[in-house]
Amino acid sequence: MNLLSSFLRRTPRPWGRPLALLLVALCLGGSVLAAAPPGRPVVSRCTLEGMVDAGSSAYLIECVQRAEEAGHAALLVRLDTPGGSLESTRAVVRAFLASRVPVLVWVGPSGARAGSAGVFITLASHLAAMAPGTNIGAAHPVVGLSGQDPEQAGGKEMARKVENDTAAFAESIARQRGRNAEWAATAVRESISVPADRAQELHVVEQVAASEEAFLAWADGRPVETADGPKQLTTREAQVVELSPSLSQRLLHGLAQPALVYLLFMVAAIGLVVELTHPGVFAPGLVGLVALVLALLASSALPVRTGAVVLLFVGIGLLIAELFVTSGLLGACGALLLVLGGVLLVDRFDPDWFVDPSARVFVPLPIVLPTALVVGGFAVFLAFRSAQTRRLPQLAGDAGLPGEQGSALSPVSSEGGEVFVHGEHWRAVSASPIPRGAPVVVRRVEGLTLYVDEVKT
Structure with a gap:
């Protein structure tokens, strides 16, 4: 109180009372806060x-x-x-x-x-x-x-x-x-x-x-x-x-599932196979690459055998090779390696892992077998379709012109002429004279010249 009186005497008259009231309020507020009970822990x-x-x-x-x-x-x-x-x-x-x-x-x-x-x-x-x-x-x-x-x-x-x-x-x-x-x-x-x-x-x-x-x-x-x-x-x-x-942390914990790791490897395989068979699509290859990175990341959080991962990669490689060889044997071996890789994916003797025996922490066969069969069957189907495509006659470019029919745009002789074939104008020659407007068939192609015959009706 003496300090407050001394403060009031030294403070100019117009400001003395308001400052004093403010000081008292601050002192009382501090006392109330000090006496207040603490909040909940x-x-x-x-x-x-x-x-x-x-x-x-x-x-x-x-x-x-x-x-x-x-x-x-x-x-x-x-x-x-x-x-x-x-x-x-x-x-x-x-x-x-x-x-x-x-x-x-x-x-x-x-x-x-x-x-x-x-x-x-x-x-x-x-x-x-x-x-x-x-x-x-x-x-x-x-x-x-x-x-x-x-x-x-x-x-x-x-x-x-x-x-x-x-x-x-x-x-x-x-x-x-x-x-x-x-x-x-x-x-x-x-x-x-x-x-x-x-x-x-x-x-x-x-x-x-x-x-x-x-x-x-x-x-x-x-x-x-x-x-x-x-x-x-x-x-x-x-x-x-x-x-x-x-x-x-959520991602790493969520990926640490053996079945999920195996499925990620399969998604990576499918994406890479589709990208190789359809170059330039980009989306399947990108999905496959992301799945492969996630699978490798998840493998670091699990007792995964390196040999099993190698088997999976070799199996994927055989399936890709099947697309070019179309023997059937490579596809079957690739599917078999995918099954073995899935079964052996989790290490059966890793002293650094302690898990309750009742916990089924491994890749179950009901996931391994159907997945490997689907991936292997998909690769074999693509290889079969590729083989069928290669046996078909080529329809694009000059190689697809023999056998095509068209019409003579001008008289055609051994000296030359002009025909309309496959939606294009071509220079043509014929051993027998062909009148204008007559239907023609292409026998062979030499450079940009078609050798044609008249189609008798």
Whole structure:
């Protein structure tokens, strides 16, 4: 108050009272703002559905970064995955363990699962919950996404090496987060899977929550250890902000489907074949080239055999060769190679992929066989039509004139004359005189001169 009185005495009379009132209003406003209750906490949310691949892992890592930059109270991850790339999973786990914002994983809704690689992501969270009717586990390195055991596909030594490395990875995550490390190792070694209530009893997850809201309400006030130190969660009635993946992340995640990769290779084959048989159309060739680029991009996100891709390219090459050779054998071999390439496309022994055995992540035969037969049949049909076309007499140019009929525009003799044939005026000669207006037939062509005979009626 003394400061305010001193300010009024030193301020000129006309401006003293308005400035004083403004200063008082600012002081009172600051007091009201300081005493006002804080707003609702903000929680970021991202969703992982489907395979853990390069696209989805980049999305989850970016979600952690965006939540940290925004200073949100927590990051909520809704999880439903059969597993995926171990390298992509390790990248997500590193981001979760180094996160400065609490990461909460909810396996849901009912019917969802955290299979294979999903186990590691769940264990790496600060708090985890599962909806009723969900399950977690089956983290054993199942080979090639086809159900084979590593020992059957790669031998005992390779199987032991892969199993020990993966079990140690799961144990280290569980110990760092204070969860059941023994169960984590068992989930890898014995491929066990447990439902939500049993997972809570085994201290694999902290809670069974029917919804995300229930999970956030339960987590409110609980302490967690982040990279920045201990924090107490404020998540009750939080405002949830959805973090959407970028277009490139959506595209890469969407393309990481073996059946889609195979179909893209087939579209590329058809487009290139049509472009080669109809030069200058451009559209089929452009579509084929784009499909080929997308197929190669998707192959980088899946355990795709290089040899299978080579088989597909050789099969495509044989189908293209069939268009020029028309033997039938090349087309049949090309179709056979397309079938083999599709069956062998996904690697049957890739220790860097962990997928629930129930997940049918491979190119199914009901897609491989019809697609290869359609593409092969299409190429054989084009070759057959090309062969028929080559056997037909040439109708264009000079070679198509013999046998054509016309009329004499002037008298025609051995000295010369003029005829009208095939819509054009020609110089003509004839061994026998032909009167003007008489019908003529072309016997042969020499340069720009037609040798004609009169058509007797």
